Amino acid sequence: MKAIFLPLFLLTYFLSANQTFEPSETCKKCHPAIYKEFQSTQHSKASIFDDEIHAAVWKKHPKNRELQSYTCAKCHTPAASNIDELVKINNGVVPDVNSSTQREGISCAYCHRIESIKHDRMMNINVISKEEKSYFGSLQKHIKSPFHKIKTNSAHFNNGNACIGCHSHKKNKFDMNVCSTNVNNELEKANCVSCHMPKVEGSISTLHETKEHTFHGFPGTHSHQDMLSKYAALSLQENDNGFDLLIENKSSHALSLHPMRVMQIRVKVTRAGKIVELERKNLAKIIGADGKPTPPWLAKEVVKDTAIKGNEKRILSYGYTLEKDDKVDVTIGYYLVNPKMLKGLGLKKSKVATKFNIFKTKSFEIKK
Ligand code: HEC
Ligand code: HEC
Ligand code: HEC
Ligand code: HEC
Ligand code: HEC
Incomplete structure (x- = not known):
């Protein structure tokens, strides 16, 4: 540049x-x-x-x-x-x-x-x-x-x-x-x-x-997310302990870029009409000081960073054994404001701040 x-x-x-x-x-x-x-x-x-x-x-x-x-x-x-x-x-x-x-x-x-x-x-x-x-x-x-x-x-x-x-x-x-x-x-x-x-x-x-x-609608995290979902690819691979979910970020910057965001991966398995929801996984970059999260003006370090980086292929492992004819529904979504920050910011009642926004979904049929 x-x-x-x-x-x-x-x-x-x-x-x-x-x-x-x-x-x-x-x-x-x-x-x-x-x-x-x-x-x-x-x-x-x-x-x-x-x-x-x-x-x-x-x-x-x-x-x-x-x-x-x-x-x-x-x-x-x-x-x-x-x-x-x-x-x-x-x-x-x-x-x-x-x-x-x-x-x-x-x-x-x-x-x-x-x-x-x-x-x-x-x-x-x-x-x-x-x-x-x-x-x-x-x-x-x-x-x-x-x-x-x-x-x-x-x-x-x-x-x-x-x-x-x-x-x-x-x-x-x-x-x-x-x-x-x-x-x-x-x-x-x-x-x-x-x-x-x-x-x-x-x-x-x-x-x-x-x-x-x-297009001047600037797709981002508030609107037109669907126009960006093609820049993330999702695949599933079974292994001895369960299965791995592979998320490939094809964009040049991290997903859930802004330090207030938290991305959440939700996985649902449907077996013989019954639905099991697996543990939700959060991905975010947390900034702060002395190992604790702080507002941006007090931050001195990155406390924790699990956000998926630009061009990264991230593997998320699930210890859940899949069976033939299972249907696995994966949702990648995010909160604009990390739920832990809502109270401090007085945003608990805000619709925009508390909504779970869907970025990409994909279903996998387990064939074996
Ligand atoms: C954040 C910056 C930004 C804002 C705000 C913005 N534009 Fe643009 N606009 C661009 C860029 C960058 C391009 C060139 C896109 C390209 O080359 O592919 C562009 C292209 C255009 C074009 C060229 C035609 C086209 O379709 O490529 C027109 C006309 C235009 N903008 C008008 C507007 C008008 C009117 C508004 C407000 C309603 C606006 N722009 C707001 C950045 C902006
Ligand atoms: C009276 C009509 C008129 C108004 C009002 C108008 N434009 Fe345009 N504008 C045009 C025309 C005609 C073109 C050329 C489009 C073409 O050839 O396809 C153009 C082209 C442009 C381009 C394209 C430049 C390029 O080479 O990519 C930009 C940027 C732009 N306008 C911005 C604006 C902005 C910003 C405003 C408001 C502040 C505005 N226009 C108001 C008629 C107008
Ligand atoms: C003058 C400063 C400025 C410029 C120049 C600018 N942006 Fe932004 N942009 C912002 C700000 C500030 C926000 C956040 C606004 C908010 O949410 O309050 C933003 C938000 C965005 C978002 C997020 C939208 C969403 O839904 O979350 C995208 C995507 C974006 N900009 C892309 C661009 C692109 C592409 C260009 C260049 C063509 C550009 N911006 C130029 C200041 C700018
Ligand atoms: C290869 C495609 C790609 C390129 C290149 C790219 N982006 Fe993005 N951008 C994305 C995707 C996909 C998302 C949605 C990610 C998400 O939901 O976290 C995004 C999200 C954003 C957001 C919203 C982040 C948030 O947390 O609110 C902003 C702002 C943004 N991009 C700005 C930019 C700017 C500025 C550039 C250039 C320096 C750029 N992007 C280059 C694909 C791209
Ligand atoms: C250097 C430019 C710049 C300055 C200065 C700036 N911002 Fe921003 N701000 C941005 C951009 C760009 C975005 C969009 C980034 C994204 O979505 O990842 C943004 C987004 C935000 C958001 C997220 C908004 C939303 O709706 O999700 C908040 C909150 C914010 N800024 C607060 C502030 C405050 C408070 C100040 C002043 C103390 C400030 N910003 C000064 C560039 C700036």
């Missing part, structure tokens, strides 16, 4: 003034399909007012309780018209439910104005182009838009480079990387965009009929 290094004075110039971004609503008229897909995503719901999990963590965060500095804005509400004030310490400016630019989340115009990425130690920085109504993209052939300029930057947009300003890494004050997509581990011919923004039917715009467009 490419990075550019700017002299410091230039960088301060890029980052200093509050910027204005065309609201996503404006794009709806000519890009209705893309707009509709985008509305359902975490990118459009990334503010504390539209994401209750983010809000719950923010409520407990020392930057909120002690400093009143919403530094999360850099990635969660980067199109906010008052972003510079939001990230400053103790100036009384806090997230505002009535601010339409804060409710935009990672807006269309923001993402399409990312010119380059500056790599940095704590987190990367998006360098935003100064030209307001001019958008980067990767279409080889396109008509002119009556509303905005188009700047082709395929090397940057279709290889996922535009994603790593926010998704590469995030460190806390103990230099601990609390959330990382492990971007160095790219797969051949696959990247963030090819997996998370596949081509689907429907026109790019109303002004120029095309057969397909890039």
Whole structure:
């Protein structure tokens, strides 16, 4: 992945003034399909007012309780018209439910104005182009838009480079990387965009009929999980003590990436009409200090990591002997918030946080 290094004075110039971004609503008229897909995503719901999990963590965060500095804005509400004030310490400016630019989340115009990425130690920085109504993209052939300029930057947009300003890494004050997509581990011919923004039917715009467009529903752990299940393969092998389940992660990063998640493998055996549920197995990366889990801002180490890594083939063993005509149903799913964290975050009643989400299912008929 490419990075550019700017002299410091230039960088301060890029980052200093509050910027204005065309609201996503404006794009709806000519890009209705893309707009509709985008509305359902975490990118459009990334503010504390539209994401209750983010809000719950923010409520407990020392930057909120002690400093009143919403530094999360850099990635969660980067199109906010008052972003510079939001990230400053103790100036009384806090997230505002009535601010339409804060409710935009990672807006269309923001993402399409990312010119380059500056790599940095704590987190990367998006360098935003100064030209307001001019958008980067990767279409080889396109008509002119009556509303905005188009700047082709395929090397940057279709290889996922535009994603790593926010998704590469995030460190806390103990230099601990609390959330990382492990971007160095790219797969051949696959990247963030090819997996998370596949081509689907429907026109790019109303002004120029095309057969397909890039899906802007950003399949992930909140929605459109089914579009990603092909990147995990499941197989079953019997042995002397029972059987092994083999889970092959074909993506470049760990499954259940975010440190709040916990993946759970559920196995059910149906024999002569009777169902036996085998022991559930949890897979997660737990961060903390002194061997105990902590919130991310206090974490100094990885306490335990059973999450399936990028490109890993994981074997899970079950001491249960299968018989002819047994049916084995396997479910790979996850909780967005580890059930052990729910109480501390006040999320016990939250539907989103407590739901068991299904990622992939497969049935095996035992033939012998
Ligand atoms: C460097 C960019 C960046 C910053 C700064 C940042 N986040 Fe995030 N955050 C992300 C990304 C990217 C994701 C999605 C990661 C994923 O799903 O694995 C995310 C996801 C989350 C989630 C999970 C949300 C859900 O619905 O599951 C929580 C909670 C969260 N962030 C809290 C915070 C808080 C609180 C702050 C500020 C103190 C913050 N983040 C600052 C990039 C950032
Ligand atoms: C008046 C109509 C109109 C509006 C409003 C509009 N666009 Fe477009 N846009 C177009 C047309 C036409 C194209 C070219 C499509 C083609 O040739 O298939 C286009 C292309 C694009 C591209 C493709 C660039 C590439 O090369 O990949 C991007 C990105 C884009 N628009 C972003 C936006 C965003 C963001 C907004 C809202 C802030 C927006 N557009 C609003 C008409 C519009
Ligand atoms: C300006 C920062 C930013 C940029 C740029 C960005 N993201 Fe995100 N992304 C986030 C944040 C923040 C979240 C989590 C929002 C939340 O849940 O509150 C997120 C969430 C996601 C998710 C998880 C969705 C889900 O359902 O859980 C996926 C997938 C994703 N981003 C992919 C991408 C891809 C692909 C790109 C590049 C084309 C990209 N992102 C660019 C900030 C960004
Ligand atoms: C080969 C396909 C593939 C590639 C390449 C890929 N992903 Fe993913 N991504 C997946 C799959 C599959 C999942 C769902 C895993 C799960 O449920 O834990 C996922 C989940 C995610 C999530 C949600 C994680 C969470 O816990 O909420 C984010 C964010 C994300 N990917 C961002 C990225 C970014 C950014 C890149 C590029 C640096 C990238 N992905 C590259 C396949 C891919
Ligand atoms: C998180 C970043 C991100 C956000 C947010 C985003 N886009 Fe895109 N968009 C991309 C990337 C990356 C591509 C290039 C995909 C490729 O090359 O395969 C793209 C492609 C496009 C294209 C080119 C046509 C196509 O289908 O390939 C248009 C038009 C477009 N986006 C409009 C929009 C509009 C309108 C919105 C908001 C409703 C939006 N984008 C939100 C990252 C984003």
